[in-house]
Amino acid sequence: MAKIYLQHLYKKYGKSIALDGLDLQIKDKEIVVLLGPSGCGKTTTLNCIAGILPPTSGRIYFNDQDVTDQPPHKRNVAMVFQSSLLYPHLTARKNIRMSLRISRANKQDIDRKIKDVANLLNIHALLDKLPYQMSGGERQRVATAKAIVRNPSVFLMDEPLASLDAAMREELRVEIVVLQKKLAITMIFVTHDQVEAMTMGDRIAVMQAGILQQIGTPNEIYNIPVNIFVAGFVGSPPMNFFRGTVKQCNKEYIFEHSKFYVELPKILIQHREKSLEERKSVILGVRPQHLILLEKPERGALKGRIYTTEQLGKETIVIVDYEGKTKLKVIVPPLFKKSRGDVIYVLPKTEYIYFFDPETGRNLFFKKDQT
Amino acid sequence: MRRLKKVKELSNFQFALFLTLPVIIFLITIIGYPLGYALWASFHRIIFFGGYKTNFIGFENYVNILHSQNFWHSVGVSLRFGVESVVFTLSIGLGIALVLAELSRGKKIIRSLVILPWATSRYSAGIIFKYLWGGRKSFPTALSYIFGEGRIIDMLNQNTVIEMLAIGNAWNLAPLVALFLLANINTIPSRLYDMAEIDQLGPFRKFFYVTFPYLSYSLFVFTSIVIVLSLKVFDYIFVQTGGGPGTVSATLTYEIYKESFSNLNLGYGAAMSFYLLFLILAITFSLFVFWGRKEA
Amino acid sequence: MSKKAIKWILILVILLWTLIPFYWFLKIAFMTPAEISVFPPHFYPHKPTISGFFNVLGFSYTSPSGEFFLPSGQATQVKRGLLNSFVLASMVTCITMIVVTPLSYAFGRLEFQHKNKLLIGILLSVALPPVSILIPFYILFVKVGLAGNLIGLLLVTLTITIPFVSWMLIGFFRNLPPVERLAIIDGYSRFGAFIKIIVPMSKVGITVGAIVSFLFAWNEYTFAVVLVNGTFATTIPASISGFLFQHPEPEHLAASLIYSLIPPFIVAYFLQEHITKMNITEPMGG
Numbered sequence: 001m002a003k004i005y006l007q008h009l010y011k012k013y014g015k016s017i018a019l020d021g022l023d024l025q026i027k028d029k030e031i032v033v034l035l036g037p038s039g040c041g042k043t044t045t046l047n048c049i050a051g052i053l054p055p056t057s058g059r060i061y062f063n064d065q066d067v068t069d070q071p072p073h074k075r076n077v078a079m080v081f082q083s084s085l086l087y088p089h090l091t092a093r094k095n096i097r098m099s100l101r102i103s104r105a106n107k108q109d110i111d112r113k114i115k116d117v118a119n120l121l122n123i124h125a126l127l128d129k130l131p132y133q134m135s136g137g138e139r140q141r142v143a144t145a146k147a148i149v150r151n152p153s154v155f156l157m158d159e160p161l162a163s164l165d166a167a168m169r170e171e172l173r174v175e176i177v178v179l180q181k182k183l184a185i186t187m188i189f190v191t192h193d194q195v196e197a198m199t200m201g202d203r204i205a206v207m208q209a210g211i212l213q214q215i216g217t218p219n220e221i222y223n224i225p226v227n228i229f230v231a232g233f234v235g236s237p238p239m240n241f242f243r244g245t246v247k248q249c250n251k252e253y254i255f256e257h258s259k260f261y262v263e264l265p266k267i268l269i270q271h272r273e274k275s276l277e278e279r280k281s282v283i284l285g286v287r288p289q290h291l292i293l294l295e296k297p298e299r300g301a302l303k304g305r306i307y308t309t310e311q312l313g314k315e316t317i318v319i320v321d322y323e324g325k326t327k328l329k330v331i332v333p334p335l336f337k338k339s340r341g342d343v344i345y346v347l348p349k350t351e352y353i354y355f356f357d358p359e360t361g362r363n364l365f366f367k368k369d370q371t
Numbered sequence: 372m373r374r375l376k377k378v379k380e381l382s383n384f385q386f387a388l389f390l391t392l393p394v395i396i397f398l399i400t401i402i403g404y405p406l407g408y409a410l411w412a413s414f415h416r417i418i419f420f421g422g423y424k425t426n427f428i429g430f431e432n433y434v435n436i437l438h439s440q441n442f443w444h445s446v447g448v449s450l451r452f453g454v455e456s457v458v459f460t461l462s463i464g465l466g467i468a469l470v471l472a473e474l475s476r477g478k479k480i481i482r483s484l485v486i487l488p489w490a491t492s493r494y495s496a497g498i499i500f501k502y503l504w505g506g507r508k509s510f511p512t513a514l515s516y517i518f519g520e521g522r523i524i525d526m527l528n529q530n531t532v533i534e535m536l537a538i539g540n541a542w543n544l545a546p547l548v549a550l551f552l553l554a555n556i557n558t559i560p561s562r563l564y565d566m567a568e569i570d571q572l573g574p575f576r577k578f579f580y581v582t583f584p585y586l587s588y589s590l591f592v593f594t595s596i597v598i599v600l601s602l603k604v605f606d607y608i609f610v611q612t613g614g615g616p617g618t619v620s621a622t623l624t625y626e627i628y629k630e631s632f633s634n635l636n637l638g639y640g641a642a643m644s645f646y647l648l649f650l651i652l653a654i655t656f657s658l659f660v661f662w663g664r665k666e667a
Numbered sequence: 668m669s670k671k672a673i674k675w676i677l678i679l680v681i682l683l684w685t686l687i688p689f690y691w692f693l694k695i696a697f698m699t700p701a702e703i704s705v706f707p708p709h710f711y712p713h714k715p716t717i718s719g720f721f722n723v724l725g726f727s728y729t730s731p732s733g734e735f736f737l738p739s740g741q742a743t744q745v746k747r748g749l750l751n752s753f754v755l756a757s758m759v760t761c762i763t764m765i766v767v768t769p770l771s772y773a774f775g776r777l778e779f780q781h782k783n784k785l786l787i788g789i790l791l792s793v794a795l796p797p798v799s800i801l802i803p804f805y806i807l808f809v810k811v812g813l814a815g816n817l818i819g820l821l822l823v824t825l826t827i828t829i830p831f832v833s834w835m836l837i838g839f840f841r842n843l844p845p846v847e848r849l850a851i852i853d854g855y856s857r858f859g860a861f862i863k864i865i866v867p868m869s870k871v872g873i874t875v876g877a878i879v880s881f882l883f884a885w886n887e888y889t890f891a892v893v894l895v896n897g898t899f900a901t902t903i904p905a906s907i908s909g910f911l912f913q914h915p916e917p918e919h920l921a922a923s924l925i926y927s928l929i930p931p932f933i934v935a936y937f938l939q940e941h942i943t944k945m946n947i948t949e950p951m952g953g
Contacts, residue, residue: 073854405803490935492886603796644799
């Protein structure tokens, strides 16, 4: 049970900067997912919170107490590592017992706690096995049991599902969230898989190059991204981007691209004219499910050819080649009838468009108080 | 609350130092001092007889060595012995590994037998092979009396002695190579062999395209090990041939021993030993540069 | 010819290659001096005897057929040699492993300044030919009074075993899973983690290192002959050299060689078991 505050964390390794002034607040009992591509600093952050890695500068507070100089066991953190790390020469039971080493519990208490945690994670059959005798998923369960047996204030997980197969991942995803709610422990979870982040996190902290890009609920991250990085990273297939200019004639605004244009409705622009005013070029972003495919051209529609279609059962992904730098990805209902090579026209649903500054990447319509 | 942060930051180097310093000091003292003395001795003429006298003569020893026929002959012998040892050891070791890999039953027993030559000391191997090949009672002699007109066959004659030494050396060293290569072979995914079957590769191609790549790093490592061991070995040669017949099998190490212990020409011997060290380092370095780096 | 047949033929060839050299020499241990001097040499002892094995340990022996064999003049050296070798090899093994395990761990898993330079230094010691430093060692030890007793030989043997076994184990430690993180979270100090977690985890590597140390010490010839031959501190290789150069008694030579081969052979069985488990297999059964 802890709320955590990271203040201006810097971490330098020689010349490279892993964390560049990270400020992060985590509420008690919530699951926060640290999400980002490899090298963005999420594991470094986790290690600092754990106490395994001292930051170059900055402070870490647990429940308003400065723990920056305290070792992990004093902070009462528990950690589950990638590749289900366990002591390879000890049985599951002994592995779990190791976590209770520091606590002065007597033998009966220890045995009782092991039993409780075995119940919780359903690992009775594994208790006397050695790690190499278990499957990946089983090892992760044991590692999780080992972590929570000492009633930690904070539960840290470093890509715990990365080395498991898809079915095991789905199963454990649910179990972990249920477990956390049951135990009401603050959990911080690192992953590069945005689907995992979206399904498991109460809030998601998106990181890139050692800097926090945005922290918010999955809904906020998805629908109100703060910049083009967050917009493009979250969502699969990813958002489509077009570079163009916004022109005004007679109080009507249009977005103009070399291959198409979009008439922007007043509602979209209302109160936001200032952001668009001085810009020469902007980047328009629109998600695959917010594009409409038309057989006949309409005003300003983009003309392209269908490159390929992917039938997913519940929907179909159509990849359109319009001779731009990338190919367009569009999601349509499953009974889509067109095929490869067919000419197709594309228009965005104007209520779902985003505009980004080409230089800073900032979402032009983002307001700070929306976090 | 203790300031643990600072302790941890420095701790990597300090901790490593704490673990290793005593040993490093020990090694430096026990190796460094004699090495230093040998270096000093190499620049002097040392007279051991009737009192201990030393004259400083600069590089004279080093220069004289380069003019000595014995020296160059022994370098040639060492190199020939070294290269042949590598060829024999690696091919035999590889052969044993490949056969052992195919074994399903009796693995333990056969592996235990195969490793026996390696457990045998260098000098024991020298003695064993001396009796196997050499003199009037050699194994080939006995065979010749059984299978044909008997005659004495002494394999340790001046034409073949170095090759025979290399074979005995290979007998001694191959099991270690075989065991490590076997461990490597066991990591090769069997799917690759299935793929080779589908591509209709014959046994030789299967070896080169599937098996060999997994072994090449170990082969490099063991080539280096075998050549270093062969260049610096003394007891095996000394016991088996004593540098003979005559001086045919006098390797550089034997020559150094002779100069230092028989002729009591300590400074000269010391200088020659630095040539040997240089030779070993040069060969290992070249191996690394031309082969080892590619494996990294 | 079927693949299976070829396989077994090859195995036979390998076994012959491995065992014939042993057999050819060691059969002499079972022959009388008279039979040994017969020409052409016999393939097997026509009148086998185990007299050599007793003589070499200082006992006289009477064969069932009444032949009497005197104990060998070298017997005291042989007995002392076996005992001293055992003591020496045990001490070398203990000291080497105590010293090398932390050293290899440090080089295998920690990053620190000057690491590469030190590593190269260690590797260079492995390349050093013993004969290069033989004389200085001898002179030094005579001066310091370490010649002719086991301590000198112990120190010298350590300079062979420590670099070599370190080199072997550095790779082993490098491949261990990163359990230090687990240990820190469980509240271990770095040194505590090393002693209580890493060492128990590394049984395979440590066993191989110990076996190799033992073999090196047991088999060390050159330094033994120079430093302790003929003295109270003689080791078995030095004693055997006596049979080669001072008193040629082939049947006794062979018998003492057989004695000297027993511990290495026993130990070799365990070695091959562990080498196949070391380095290569995933420690966690991944």
